[in-house]
Every structure is written in C-alpha cells, then in structure tokens.
Amino acid sequence: MDKLKLDAQARVLVLTGAGVSAESGVPTxxxxxxxxxxxxxxxxxxxxxxxxxxxxxxxxxxxxxxxxxxVSPNPGHLALADLEQRLGERFLLATQNVDGLHARSGSRRMLAIHGELFQSxxxxxxxxxxxxxxxxxxxxxxxxxxxxxxxxxxVWFGETLDPAHLEQVDAFIEAAGEHLVFLAVGTSGLVYPAAGMVDASRAVGGTTWLIDAAPSDEYAARFDHVLRGRSGEILPALFGR
Ligand SMILES: NC(=O)c1ccc[n+]([C@@H]2O[C@H](COP(=O)([O-])OP(=O)(O)OC[C@H]3O[C@@H](n4cnc5c(N)ncnc54)[C@H](O)[C@@H]3O)[C@@H](O)[C@H]2O)c1
Ligand SMILES: [Zn+2]
Known part of the structure; x- marks a missing residue:
C-alpha cells in the first residue's frame, strides 16, 4: 500500500461520500x-x-x-476525527453524507455540503x-x-450548494498550495461540484488520493494514488501513528 507521509506543513482536505458510512450499515x-x-x-x-x-x-x-x-460511526469516521485532533486548523473535512456520523465521531472542522438529515x-x-x-x-x-x-x-437534486461552504473549501485549497493533501473517500465522483475538488487540488500542486471500494476508471484516473478497499480498514492503517 502507498504510504501517506504528512510533514509539518501538510494541510489535509478530505471529501467523503456514502461509502464511508457503508460499513456502519447506511446504504449507498x-x-x-x-x-x-x-x-x-x-x-x-x-x-x-x-x-x-x-x-x-x-x-x-x-x-x-x-x-x-x-447506526454507529465505524473506524473510518474515527480515524478522520483522530487526524483532525493531530492537525488542528491544517485539516478540513467536506462531507456529502447527511447522516451525522462524522459529527458523532468527533469531527468539528467539517462542512456538511449536502445538508444534514437531523435538521429541518x-x-x-x-x-x-x-x-x-x-x-x-x-x-x-x-x-x-x-x-x-x-x-x-x-441539498436536493437541482439545488445549489451553500456558497459559503464552497468558498471555505476553495480558500483552504488556495492557502495550502503545494502542501495540500487531498483525499476523496467512498465517493463515486459523479456529483458536482464535489467531484471537481480533485482537479482544483491538482491545479495548486497538491497531492491527491482516492480511497474507494470500487472506483470508476474515469474518476480514479484523476488521482495520484488510488487505494482500493474498505475505508473502515484503509483509513486507520493510512493515518496510523
Ligand atoms: N450516508 C449518507 O448520508 C448517504 C447515503 C446515500 C447517499 N447519500 C448522498 O448520495 C449522493 C451520492 O454521492 P456519493 O458519492 O456520496 O455516493 P455514491 O453512492 O454515488 O458512491 C459511493 C461510493 O462508495 C464506494 N464504497 C462503497 N462501500 C465502501 C466502503 N466500505 N469503503 C470505501 N468505499 C466504499 C462505492 O464504490 C462508491 O464509489 C451524495 O449527494 C450524498 O449526499 C448520502
Ligand atoms: Zn417560516
């Protein structure tokens, strides 16, 4: 497995999709x-x-x-919350999941870009x-x-994302530049604008990782590193201390 090395200047942006919650029993x-x-x-x-x-x-x-x-958070959610603890403001999570499992596992520097199931x-x-x-x-x-x-x-089909969320993601990418490490986890890469974050990350010189059980060739081709497998197993191994 390719090793993820984070130096003292690294800034980590993570985009998660339904696959991260699959092992908790939430269907994609x-x-x-x-x-x-x-x-x-x-x-x-x-x-x-x-x-x-x-x-x-x-x-x-x-x-x-x-x-x-x-359902409960799985080791993938917990590994991301743990990484946030270590990196502080050098970490940002954008999730397409609405299930609340990231927040329940302790993630705070998090944008629920597709909304929240437990809000009306x-x-x-x-x-x-x-x-x-x-x-x-x-x-x-x-x-x-x-x-x-x-x-x-x-955020329903045909609706736009909160512009404030997109601005925060863009600002994070710009500030990180070549120190950016972008990870997309358990997302099929079909839904924009989230699917375009990998291209924005590459444009500033960042390094990009895709972690997915069954990535499409088209989406995988846009990443530097592709790890095929379950996020609940790969994430804890990838960030292990
Ligand atoms: N948990 C949730 O909140 C939830 C659930 C279903 C759909 N959605 C919504 O569905 C839309 C679809 O986009 P999406 O890309 O998030 O979901 P998606 O269903 O299109 O894709 C899920 C991806 O996860 C991968 N996957 C499945 N199990 C995995 C595992 N154990 N480990 C790693 N990868 C795994 C699949 O190969 C696939 O590429 C989003 O807008 C999202 O808001 C959310
Ligand atoms: Zn009213």
Whole structure:
C-alpha cells in the first residue's frame, strides 16, 4: 500500500461520500440501485418531488432518520476525527453524507455540503434547526411563524450548494498550495461540484488520493494514488501513528 507521509506543513482536505458510512450499515445510492420503494431517489429528493407529494418525501426522510439513529460511526469516521485532533486548523473535512456520523465521531472542522438529515427548515424563513422527529401521518409540519412548509435541510437534486461552504473549501485549497493533501473517500465522483475538488487540488500542486471500494476508471484516473478497499480498514492503517 502507498504510504501517506504528512510533514509539518501538510494541510489535509478530505471529501467523503456514502461509502464511508457503508460499513456502519447506511446504504449507498448504488447499494439502493438508485431506487426507494419503487421511486427514483432523484424524484423523491427534489423540490418538485416535495411540491408534488410532501408526505412521500417526509416518509423517505423519516425512515432515513430512524435508520441513521440506529447506526454507529465505524473506524473510518474515527480515524478522520483522530487526524483532525493531530492537525488542528491544517485539516478540513467536506462531507456529502447527511447522516451525522462524522459529527458523532468527533469531527468539528467539517462542512456538511449536502445538508444534514437531523435538521429541518421552513421553506420561506430558511433558518435550519435541529429536528430528529419523524413525520409519517398528515398534517405535514408547518412553520409556527409563517405557516410555510417545513422541509428537510438537505441539498436536493437541482439545488445549489451553500456558497459559503464552497468558498471555505476553495480558500483552504488556495492557502495550502503545494502542501495540500487531498483525499476523496467512498465517493463515486459523479456529483458536482464535489467531484471537481480533485482537479482544483491538482491545479495548486497538491497531492491527491482516492480511497474507494470500487472506483470508476474515469474518476480514479484523476488521482495520484488510488487505494482500493474498505475505508473502515484503509483509513486507520493510512493515518496510523
Ligand atoms: N450516508 C449518507 O448520508 C448517504 C447515503 C446515500 C447517499 N447519500 C448522498 O448520495 C449522493 C451520492 O454521492 P456519493 O458519492 O456520496 O455516493 P455514491 O453512492 O454515488 O458512491 C459511493 C461510493 O462508495 C464506494 N464504497 C462503497 N462501500 C465502501 C466502503 N466500505 N469503503 C470505501 N468505499 C466504499 C462505492 O464504490 C462508491 O464509489 C451524495 O449527494 C450524498 O449526499 C448520502
Ligand atoms: Zn417560516
């Protein structure tokens, strides 16, 4: 296995995807074949899907809240939290996962770029709040202030990411320059702009690593190092003291 050496100036940016939580028992989209109860995930996890059938969308996210509450972080999550402890502000984690497992394992320098499963917000007021409730039966939740519909705080298909998150990632990459070590872990590299972080990292002279159980040739070709396998096994070995 290629060895990851971090010198005193190294700055580590990590992008994680659904694969990091697979060993905790959270299915990836591919693991679900992109389908949920006969619906395409894209149709449920979208603003049009929510407008058409808010109860169906809330059922999908309520089931995911129930499932995520039952699982635990795995050694991959813990290795990343441990690395953050060692590097402090020379570390940044951008996760596409919404399951909350990074935070539960102690990650703090973390951006949940696709939103958070355990937060909701009013469609009109747009202020996210902690929410672990499930909503299966009508009436669907409404905002106490303005009666707007309450929706999951998730970045849906067709929606844009929080520009503040992207600015923080860009600033980290720029400040690191050739000292940047970029790792993409358990992500298929199909969803932009997250999929473009590897190219931005290479553009400043950074070193890039892909850790994935079954990476596509197209995505793998854009990395300096590719480690094939389970993140729960590879990450602890890679960062071992
Ligand atoms: N846990 C979650 O919060 C969760 C779960 C499913 C989907 N999503 C959403 O799905 C979208 C899809 O993008 P994505 O790239 O994150 O997921 P994806 O499902 O497209 O890809 C998952 C990747 O993980 C790899 N993988 C599977 N098991 C692994 C393991 N044990 N170790 C290492 N790699 C493993 C697969 O080979 C694949 O490349 C994202 O927007 C994300 O928000 C999130
Ligand atoms: Zn409101």
């Amino acid at each position: 989209f591919r693991g679900m074949n992109g389908l949920w109860e006969g619906n395409r995930v894209e149709d449920v996890a979208s603003p049009t899907g929510f407008r058409a059938d808010p109860q169906l969308v809330w059922r999908f996210y309520s089931l995911r809240r129930e499932a995520a509450a039952k 917000r009013c469609e009109r007021c747009n202020v996210p709040f902690a929410d672990a409730q499930t909503y299966f039966a009508a009436p669907m939740p409404r905002c106490e202030k303005c009666q707007g519909a309450i929706r999951p705080h998730i």
